[in-house]
Amino acid sequence: MLDKKKQIWFIGIKGTGMAALALILKDLGYNVAGSDIEKYTFTQVPLEKAGIEVKDFDPKNIKEGQIIVKGNAFKEDNPEVAACVEKDIQWQSYPDTVEEIVQSYTSIGVAGTHGKTSTTSLLAHVLGQVAPTSYLIGDGRGKGVADSRFFAYEADEYRRHFLAYHPDYQIMTNIDFDHPDYFKDQADYTSAFQTAAEQTKKGLFVWGDDPRLQSLNTAIPKYTYGFKDSDDFQATNIEKTTNGSSFNVIADGKDLGRFEIPLFGDHSILNATAVIAVAYTEKVPMEIVQKALPTFKGAKRRFSEKDFGNIAVIDDYAHHPTEMRATIQAARQKFPDKELVVVFQPHTYSRTKKYQKDFEEILRDVDKAYITPIYASARENSGDISSEDLTKNIPGSEVIDLANISDLTKHQNAAVVFMGAGDIPKYEDAYEKLLVK
Structure with missing residues (x-):
């Protein structure tokens, strides 16, 4: 149970749900801090602005008297989870903590x-x-x-x-x-x-x-x-x-x-x-x-638009066939006179294999499709399907990576839609840097 007299320590505080929960509890007057991987994530900025301390994972962070909120992704191979087990310190899950607010x-x-x-x-x-x-x-x-x-x-x-x-x-x-x-x-x-x-x-x-x-x-x-x-x-x-x-x-x-x-x-x-x-x-x-x-100003990574002259760059989280169709329909509505270029990052091998035919059918209907390498998540880092398997069945499509991202610059008067749930923003960032040169 949450207690304002105790520090609430988040194991995995940079996760999107965990970061949001930490911000809520900070606003409500709780003493909030936490840890995560050293790598930069976009969730760091609001945490830091709120004055929430974020440390690297370290078993020394786990102390008696804390309320531990554990992110869903972390198991006993995490040093802080292991420290909780060793010290017989109980934790509560992210969903159970949200339920207290619910x-x-x-x-x-x-x-x-x-x-x-x-x-x-x-x-x-x-x-x-x-x-x-x-x-x-x-x-x-x-x-x-x-x-x-x-x-x-x-x-x-x-x-x-x-x-x-x-x-x-x-x-x-x-x-x-x-x-x-x-x-x-x-x-x-x-x-x-x-x-x-x-x-x-x-x-x-x-x-x-x-x-x-x-x-x-x-x-x-x-x-x-x-x-x-x-x-x-x-x-x-x-x-x-x-x-x-x-x-x-x-x-x-x-x-x-x-x-x-x-x-x-x-x-x-x-x-x-x-x-x-x-x-x-x-x-x-x-x-x-x-x-x-x-x-309403929109949600983060949901049809977020930036304009570079006659190029509109759209960032969208779509990674399932239904979401992709919706995003493409939205792009057609807003940009009826522009070439529709889609850069799609398949998310996980199992989902790509499950929906391969759907992805191919959807991407055949855009003006130009590029497919990045499949995003390998922590829970699934290999599989028996590749981006090349998709491009074989999508006329005119190409595999794109950071090495050939400049291929996108040949498209003018275009709506370039980046779709995916993984690290596709890195491709978008690389492309936008070429547009402002």
């Missing part, structure tokens, strides 16, 4: 294979215009407000971590099979969401077009959102432009109003409709939601 406020979890970070970011932004709101977002952002009415958080399904949570409400965006390195099959994956639904207290909001979400059984109200007349919250009268999208939402037989978002693609409209549905259920005035949505 129980402190009106909590809304956002789960699903895709769209968690974008939807949580939008939800936190909108609710924050209504009342004090704490939030934890999977891109490393976290904020704690002691007198919060709401807590919006991203609920990660990997290894069933989100089953530690018992929120008041939960948004589920989709249940497309993922993480084949852990889940046995689609049925196993769906079963995790069924349990998460059962642990939700007041209301479940699900995308109406996902049959697996439709099949979830709950004792609480389950609301659907989408584009159909049959949905409880229906986005209708949709207008898409190069500046974003606007639409009306129908619920309970009445028009809740016209909403505008500076975002692109059908998935962004769906995410916004889910947020509107939660706000409506919590009796938030729709006028506040209408004013809040247009001021």
Whole structure:
């Protein structure tokens, strides 16, 4: 249990979820510090700005009287975890620590294979215009407000971590099979969401077009959102432009109003409709939601744009076929007159093999596709598939690495989209340096 009289020590504090949690607890008045690998990560900057000490892993960091929060990725081969075992010091997991916060406020979890970070970011932004709101977002952002009415958080399904949570409400965006390195099959994956639904207290909001979400059984109200007349919250009268999208939402037989978002693609409209549905259920005035949505600045690494003359560089976390299709649709909407160039980094060998045909089909539809070497994660560093296996079936595609990143500079009046969940920003950074020379 958390205790403001004790130091809370994070083993793996630079992880995106752990960093966000550390920031929340610091805001709430806890004594927070932690350790991680020496390598620089983007999560360091907000930790340092918040005055949170970050050290390298060292067994000497573990002391009696601390509350130890252990990151999900670390086992007993980590020197600090080993020190806990040796000294018989108990730790609590990242999910169990988040659950303590979940129980402190009106909590809304956002789960699903895709769209968690974008939807949580939008939800936190909108609710924050209504009342004090704490939030934890999977891109490393976290904020704690002691007198919060709401807590919006991203609920990660990997290894069933989100089953530690018992929120008041939960948004589920989709249940497309993922993480084949852990889940046995689609049925196993769906079963995790069924349990998460059962642990939700007041209301479940699900995308109406996902049959697996439709099949979830709950004792609480389950609301659907989408584009159909049959949905409880229906986005209708949709207008898409190069500046974003606007639409009306129908619920309970009445028009809740016209909403505008500076975002692109059908998935962004769906995410916004889910947020509107939660706000409506919590009796938030729709006028506040209408004013809040247009001021949303977006989520980190979710269709983030930089402009270099006639070149638009887009950074996106997409690494699953559904996410990739959504990102490409968004790029087509915003940049209808530009050449669409995609630089894709496959993420893990098991996922690449599972979705090879999907990746090939998607990338055949862009103007030019480049594929980087497959990102090898700590949990899976080898496999029997390569990037070259994909390019064989994508006409005109090429394998690209840092050595030939300059090949991208031949594309003018282009939208160059970097997609992946690994270390693809290094390729983007190298390309951007060539653009500013």
